[in-house]
Amino acid sequence: MNQAPSHTQPSGNTSLTRREALRFFGLSAATTLVAPGLLGAADEQPKNAPAVIGAQPGFYRFNIGSFEAIALFDGGMAGPATQLQLWNGHTADEMAGEFKNAFLPTDRLRLPFCVLLVRIGSELVLIDSGAGSLFGPIGGQLPGHLAAAGIKPSDITAVILTHAHGDHMGGLLDPVTQKPVFKNARHFVHRREFDFWNGSSPDLSKLNLPEADRQGFIAGARTHLAAIPFDKIKGGDKLLDGIEIIDAPGHTPGHIALLFSSGDEQLLHVVDCVHHHAISFAQPDWSICFDADPATAIATRKRILDRAAADRLRIFGGHLPFPSVGHVRILAKGRYEHVIEPWGTI
Numbered sequence: 001m002n003q004a005p006s007h008t009q010p011s012g013n014t015s016l017t018r019r020e021a022l023r024f025f026g027l028s029a030a031t032t033l034v035a036p037g038l039l040g041a042a043d044e045q046p047k048n049a050p051a052v053i054g055a056q057p058g059f060y061r062f063n064i065g066s067f068e069a070i071a072l073f074d075g076g077m078a079g080p081a082t083q084l085q086l087w088n089g090h091t092a093d094e095m096a097g098e099f100k101n102a103f104l105p106t107d108r109l110r111l112p113f114c115v116l117l118v119r120i121g122s123e124l125v126l127i128d129s130g131a132g133s134l135f136g137p138i139g140g141q142l143p144g145h146l147a148a149a150g151i152k153p154s155d156i157t158a159v160i161l162t163h164a165h166g167d168h169m170g171g172l173l174d175p176v177t178q179k180p181v182f183k184n185a186r187h188f189v190h191r192r193e194f195d196f197w198n199g200s201s202p203d204l205s206k207l208n209l210p211e212a213d214r215q216g217f218i219a220g221a222r223t224h225l226a227a228i229p230f231d232k233i234k235g236g237d238k239l240l241d242g243i244e245i246i247d248a249p250g251h252t253p254g255h256i257a258l259l260f261s262s263g264d265e266q267l268l269h270v271v272d273c274v275h276h277h278a279i280s281f282a283q284p285d286w287s288i289c290f291d292a293d294p295a296t297a298i299a300t301r302k303r304i305l306d307r308a309a310a311d312r313l314r315i316f317g318g319h320l321p322f323p324s325v326g327h328v329r330i331l332a333k334g335r336y337e338h339v340i341e342p343w344g345t346i
């Protein structure tokens, strides 16, 4: 027999009186939440109210155990949903149906770019670099938001590149000098990723993109992987006393996820195992056109989401809604749900 928890169905013995409840929140029963006259009548509003539009905050601080972390907003990509047919074999109407289920506009697709910074001891570790100038006009906002958070590029001691796509590596090189932006950092990339893009013929035959775009992906990856001396890593490697590299192939052959562990707390950076907080969770069998190997990417997505849900892991993603921290819930019939973590701590 199900026993309802007392906090959802208080019994007469355990329920708080109104006065006790107010005292619990530091209020007396006599306190009014809005002082009389504060809001005033409509005709008393000041004529010169300050504008409330403007830039949104682009960084968000949180902790993973004793690690200090910052989610950094790099902008993103956006456009009419009918023109951005990103999911292989799925129509704009199917996309719109998923957006409607998630209370999103049905005519516009937005994919944010999120970058993670973690301080582990004396190390400042950046996971990916944002898009720089490589992925559309809205991306590449990382430098400004890094500065707003009080971090200089020269402060970064390690950069882990999760895969060599423009929206993740475009910020590695100065667009003018083509020199490394994070000049004091060691850079890491999966051996398989490095070899794939530098191979004689990267097998991007399954990439559902026009040929010019396909060639652009290859050229961009080769330029960035050649301009920086990368240390090569592989699944299972432990880096910087708190980061485990997890093989997550499919999106690209050397695509990785990362597990951060500090004390009892963990965070799983799922990177591009998911691309959209509604579609990738509700329709895990949908493959995005940027997947080099769609079938493998789908299998990897389910494995990573299953693990995150089973272990109740906090997750972070490359394209989840900023600040990108949340959890995974398994729904019926092979569907998942992204549960956004509330902003801030009190």
Ligand SMILES: [Zn+2]
Residues within 6 Å of the ligand: 165, 167, 168, 272, 318, 319
């Ligand atoms: Zn991406």
